[in-house]
Amino acid sequence: MIWNEEFETLPREALEALQLKRLKSLVERVYDAVPYYRKKMEGAGVAPSDIRELRDLRKLPFTTKEDLRLNYPFGLFAVPFEQVVRIHASSGTTGKPTVVGYTKKDIDSWAELMARTLSCGGAHRGDVVHNAYGYGLFTGGLGAHYGAERLGAAVIPISGGNSKRQIMIMQDFGSTVLMCTPSYALNLADVMKDMNVDPKTLKLRVGLFGAEPWSEKIREEIEKRLNINAIDIFGLSEVMGPGVASECIEEKHGLHVFEDFFIPEIINPETGEPLPPGERGELVFTTLTKEAFPVIRYRTKDLSRLIEEPCRCGRTFYRMERITGRTDDMLIIRGVNVFPSQIEHVLMSIEGVEPHYQIIVNREGALDIMEVQVEVSEEIFSDEVKVLERLARRIEREIKDLLGISCKIKLVEPKTIQRSEGKAKRVIDNRKL
Amino acid sequence: MKVEQISIFLENKSGRLADVAEVLAKAGINIRALSLADTTDFGILRLIVNDTEKAKQVLKDNGFTVGKTEVIAVEVPDRPGGLGHILAVMKEQGINVEYMYAFVQRSGGNAVIIFRFDEIEKAIAALQKSGVVILKGEEVYAL
Numbered sequence: 001m002i003w004n005e006e007f008e009t010l011p012r013e014a015l016e017a018l019q020l021k022r023l024k025s026l027v028e029r030v031y032d033a034v035p036y037y038r039k040k041m042e043g044a045g046v047a048p049s050d051i052r053e054l055r056d057l058r059k060l061p062f063t064t065k066e067d068l069r070l071n072y073p074f075g076l077f078a079v080p081f082e083q084v085v086r087i088h089a090s091s092g093t094t095g096k097p098t099v100v101g102y103t104k105k106d107i108d109s110w111a112e113l114m115a116r117t118l119s120c121g122g123a124h125r126g127d128v129v130h131n132a133y134g135y136g137l138f139t140g141g142l143g144a145h146y147g148a149e150r151l152g153a154a155v156i157p158i159s160g161g162n163s164k165r166q167i168m169i170m171q172d173f174g175s176t177v178l179m180c181t182p183s184y185a186l187n188l189a190d191v192m193k194d195m196n197v198d199p200k201t202l203k204l205r206v207g208l209f210g211a212e213p214w215s216e217k218i219r220e221e222i223e224k225r226l227n228i229n230a231i232d233i234f235g236l237s238e239v240m241g242p243g244v245a246s247e248c249i250e251e252k253h254g255l256h257v258f259e260d261f262f263i264p265e266i267i268n269p270e271t272g273e274p275l276p277p278g279e280r281g282e283l284v285f286t287t288l289t290k291e292a293f294p295v296i297r298y299r300t301k302d303l304s305r306l307i308e309e310p311c312r313c314g315r316t317f318y319r320m321e322r323i324t325g326r327t328d329d330m331l332i333i334r335g336v337n338v339f340p341s342q343i344e345h346v347l348m349s350i351e352g353v354e355p356h357y358q359i360i361v362n363r364e365g366a367l368d369i370m371e372v373q374v375e376v377s378e379e380i381f382s383d384e385v386k387v388l389e390r391l392a393r394r395i396e397r398e399i400k401d402l403l404g405i406s407c408k409i410k411l412v413e414p415k416t417i418q419r420s421e422g423k424a425k426r427v428i429d430n431r432k433l
Numbered sequence: 434m435k436v437e438q439i440s441i442f443l444e445n446k447s448g449r450l451a452d453v454a455e456v457l458a459k460a461g462i463n464i465r466a467l468s469l470a471d472t473t474d475f476g477i478l479r480l481i482v483n484d485t486e487k488a489k490q491v492l493k494d495n496g497f498t499v500g501k502t503e504v505i506a507v508e509v510p511d512r513p514g515g516l517g518h519i520l521a522v523m524k525e526q527g528i529n530v531e532y533m534y535a536f537v538q539r540s541g542g543n544a545v546i547i548f549r550f551d552e553i554e555k556a557i558a559a560l561q562k563s564g565v566v567i568l569k570g571e572e573v574y575a576l
Contacts, residue, residue: 376442376498378498378499381440381442381498381499381500382440383438383440383477383479383500383502384477384531384549385472385477388477389472410474411442411474411475412444413442413444413449413496413497413498414496414497414498415496
């Protein structure tokens with residue numbers, strides 16, 4: 001079902017007219033209200049009056065995480081502080097967290113966006129939404145929560161953690177829709193197995209998973225192990241939180257960007273040049289309606305491409321391909337670009353290998369050494385050394401075939417690789433570069 | 434004719450073998466025979482115990498990867514050439530020994546050796562034909 005038929009199926013021409021109108025107003029607002037943005041625009045020699053058509057967007061300077069950091073905590077807010085009704089912050093893996101704010105209207109838009117997202121996944125009034133995204137400064141929990149309420153579903157605000165209790169509640173409350181990170185979904189599947197709970201006895205029908213990159217293979221794994229439809233959703237706190245884009249259950253191929261609220265662009269991460277339609281590069285977003293914390297051309301560091309072909313679900317919004325990596329989790333090993341998603345792809349193509357892995361990079365002398373730790377599940381375990389060694393060599397060979405560099409596979413005991421209840425840590429880079 | 438053996442995946446980390454022993458001890462399981470195959474990164478511990486199912490379950494509950502395999506326990510006369518005779522039979526039949534290890538306990542006056550063959554049925558037939566005594570599972574667990 002389409003939540004907002006009027007906007008989600010707008011003909012492209014009307015949509016682009018709406019985007020232009022909103023863009024102009026955004027640029028004026030930001031120019032007037034945020035000295036930092038004004039200074040950046042002046043530095044780039046551009047004024048609000050230069051924005052006459054949508055293409056003019058590319059005249060505007062990018063916004064980066066560094067800009068956000070420099071203005072910590074509230075320097076980029078574009079409304080008087082008394083209009084801010086909510087503050088979220090993203091986990092700062094390096095330095096201070098990124099802080100974002102919302103007005104009452106922003107919260108309202110966000111609920112609309114998440115109601116659309118849930119509808120994309122086939123959720124509806126009467127559903128029991130098991131919301132295992134973390135509640136707190138992280139946008140996932142509350143973002144999903146408001147959307148589910150807007151949809152008219154019953155929300156279980158379970159948040160993350162305590163998987164056994166989560167499963168008990170799923171059984172007892174009849175959860176039909178699961179919302180969490182894909183790695184947590186797999187964690188729940190593990191725990192169900194340990195508890196001897198058959199997912200077929202649950203009422204779960206669909207899961208909306210986001211907040212970390214995942215692959216088709218992991219989707220298959222989740223769908224099989226939890227007996228549900230798994231939908232990829234996308235968002236980031238700097239832009240809104242969850243609710244920026246979502247797959248539709250009809251296609252499960254590419255995520256519709258809610259373009260009446262956001263303009264997506266794909267750029268060359270090295271040069272910053274916009275790329276032609278269909279090419280893969282760094283995803284950039286401009287928020288069209290946000291009041292408290294608008295961003296102009298925010299560089300996400302996520303790699304994707306835009307699919308312009310119409311979708312059979314009826315939505316006219318372009319789709320972004322699922323995130324296949326990040327410009328910053330790309331490892332350069334002996335001069336070769338390596339994305340964790342490539343390693344994952346190899347592992348998941350081997351029968352019985354579970355998607356629990358970790359990449360460890362060390363430098364010995366002048367040489368980069370990549371080790372991939374893979375957990376030994378019962379399916380691949382053998383009482384014979386040669387069988388396990390053959391498996392390790394096979395993975396090494398396949399990685400070498402794909403990437404052109406050799407690595408060492410280390411088989412480890414199950415559950416030794418840290419299970420995140422939030423985002424999975426896939427790479428440990430010990431090189432001092 | 435077959436004996437159930439459990440195998441456990443162990444990373445080469447100090448204390449892992451002790452962990453296995455402790456888990457089994459707490460569950461009151463007695464180890465009858467064991468062998469450890471090791472490589473630089475990992476080891477495979479193979480055990481014959483008095484209660485295979487229980488051992489497998491408690492180890493799994495404690496997070497170990499556990500497998501179950503069928504092996505053969507053979508009585509080997511404790512004199513020169515005892516083992517040689519058995520291996521000659523296997524060679525003749527073209528059956529490979531994947532690995533083998535000895536039992537601590539004796540059966541009567543004989544040593545007991547655990548064999549893992551690539552073709553277990555064929556091995557049993559060949560050994561029986563040449564008069565080698567193969568112990569039953571219950572006999573082995575109770576040794």
